[in-house]
Amino acid sequence: MRIIINENRSAGTVNRNIYGHFSEHLGRCVYEGLWVGEDSPIPNVKGLRSDVVNALKELRVPVLRWPGGCFADTYHWRDGVGPVSERKTIVNTNWGGVTEDNRFGTHEFMELCRQLGCEAYFSGNVGSGTVQEFSDWVEYCNMPGVSPMADLRRANGREEPFNVKYWGIGNEAWGCGGNMRAEKYADTCRQFSTYLRNYDRDHKIYKIASGANVDDYEWTRKVAEIAGFAIDAVSLHYYTVPHDDWEHKGPATGFTREEYYATLKKTLRMKELVTEHGRILRKADRRGRLGLVVDEWGTWYDVEPGTNPGFLYQQNTMRDALVAALNLNIFNNHCDTVVMANIAQTVNVLQSMVLTDGPRMLLTPTYHVFKLYRGHQGARELETYAETKLVSCGDWAVPNIHVSASENADGKVLLTVVNLSDAESAPVEVLSDVIGAKSAVTGTLLTGQSGAYNTFDEPETVKPAAMSGIQSEKGRFTAVLPPCSVAAFEIGRE
Numbered sequence: 001m002r003i004i005i006n007e008n009r010s011a012g013t014v015n016r017n018i019y020g021h022f023s024e025h026l027g028r029c030v031y032e033g034l035w036v037g038e039d040s041p042i043p044n045v046k047g048l049r050s051d052v053v054n055a056l057k058e059l060r061v062p063v064l065r066w067p068g069g070c071f072a073d074t075y076h077w078r079d080g081v082g083p084v085s086e087r088k089t090i091v092n093t094n095w096g097g098v099t100e101d102n103r104f105g106t107h108e109f110m111e112l113c114r115q116l117g118c119e120a121y122f123s124g125n126v127g128s129g130t131v132q133e134f135s136d137w138v139e140y141c142n143m144p145g146v147s148p149m150a151d152l153r154r155a156n157g158r159e160e161p162f163n164v165k166y167w168g169i170g171n172e173a174w175g176c177g178g179n180m181r182a183e184k185y186a187d188t189c190r191q192f193s194t195y196l197r198n199y200d201r202d203h204k205i206y207k208i209a210s211g212a213n214v215d216d217y218e219w220t221r222k223v224a225e226i227a228g229f230a231i232d233a234v235s236l237h238y239y240t241v242p243h244d245d246w247e248h249k250g251p252a253t254g255f256t257r258e259e260y261y262a263t264l265k266k267t268l269r270m271k272e273l274v275t276e277h278g279r280i281l282r283k284a285d286r287r288g289r290l291g292l293v294v295d296e297w298g299t300w301y302d303v304e305p306g307t308n309p310g311f312l313y314q315q316n317t318m319r320d321a322l323v324a325a326l327n328l329n330i331f332n333n334h335c336d337t338v339v340m341a342n343i344a345q346t347v348n349v350l351q352s353m354v355l356t357d358g359p360r361m362l363l364t365p366t367y368h369v370f371k372l373y374r375g376h377q378g379a380r381e382l383e384t385y386a387e388t389k390l391v392s393c394g395d396w397a398v399p400n401i402h403v404s405a406s407e408n409a410d411g412k413v414l415l416t417v418v419n420l421s422d423a424e425s426a427p428v429e430v431l432s433d434v435i436g437a438k439s440a441v442t443g444t445l446l447t448g449q450s451g452a453y454n455t456f457d458e459p460e461t462v463k464p465a466a467m468s469g470i471q472s473e474k475g476r477f478t479a480v481l482p483p484c485s486v487a488a489f490e491i492g493r494e
């Protein structure tokens, strides 16, 4: 199989934010997964568990979306600031009807972002909140001078503004965020946007409209046409679900070959979605100012047997590693359209980076892919072409090879390649002018049976390893990818 890297053509810079994450007040994501509290026996810094934070830091997380999801449109930010003992206890009506005592709020989330070194992306309440409430939250976070909200922030212990840049104007407004029609949402979005102010010309806020579900192109068109002038980007949600029946989505482990190929095939649909939503955004705004933010993506399976159905806890296998790698390749290749993406969700919910069990933590195969791909962040995308053949099971056929490449500021090229076949190795010949006679070419490989996963007792069943057998000469190198694998090749300039 030949792969060509064309250094003369590029879709642009891979926005670092494509490697973003999402953490909701849902199940054990925030509580237990990220936040254990200062009194916990689990090692923590200011209540945030150190094992998880340290693992995530390795991924160079650029941006983290919070507090939802559906939770965002029931969230009243004032409930989560001020003395913890005085914070309101509410019911998390979207996710399992559990008690939410608001001990993790704005300040705690900003401390998490500080520890991770990432930007915050707040999803504001449009569905059940008011314009004033949302406007106050921006003022609370971003006003440097004297004002009622800035004074409240100071009274709560924070002198300097947080300078939160990214603000989502509602979430899934077509569903859990208010069941609105597109026209109604677009008008509402214009209204809310009017009162989300910039308080500092050096820290302009970036407004993201609640976008479409999957292929609801009419939603994108109407929001962009009616509200486009008032926003910077429109979001898109697309989850990979093996079966179309949401009551029986398919298991996270122990799946069939047909389910494996169906999952990959459905993942590849992301290309069509970002292309078409992107085309609509460009048509609505000819200056090309509107970005596409895929702020929820990833696999969604039946919950792990025996766990709370409202908690969306699922295991994570090599199949998930491939889903992550394919989506990230697609986002890289469409970096002229996709300005941010946030996988759902960071810990213990859906397609997670890490899973926790009391004091124990494991890294998922998806985590390892994000680490293999982190060099793409901020690099210049390079056009690639892969010769492929179809591999299939039942009605589900996919190309066996999928790639993306980029070049960083030091001239180092990162080529990420997926072998989707669960049965056949893929010998690849990579052709490019970026490969010099003395170029160092190294590879890191993640591979295993499609259903392989890490457990708390055996946390290293799936982990990356250095690749052997890479042969390089001027203009080309060869390597062999085993079945069901993700490889990251680094090509140094001479």
Ligand code: AHR
Pocket (backbone or CB within 6 Å): 024, 068, 069, 070, 071, 171, 172, 296, 344, 345, 350
């Ligand atoms: O990520 C889980 C849920 O999926 C989010 O809360 C919601 O936005 C989406 O439907």
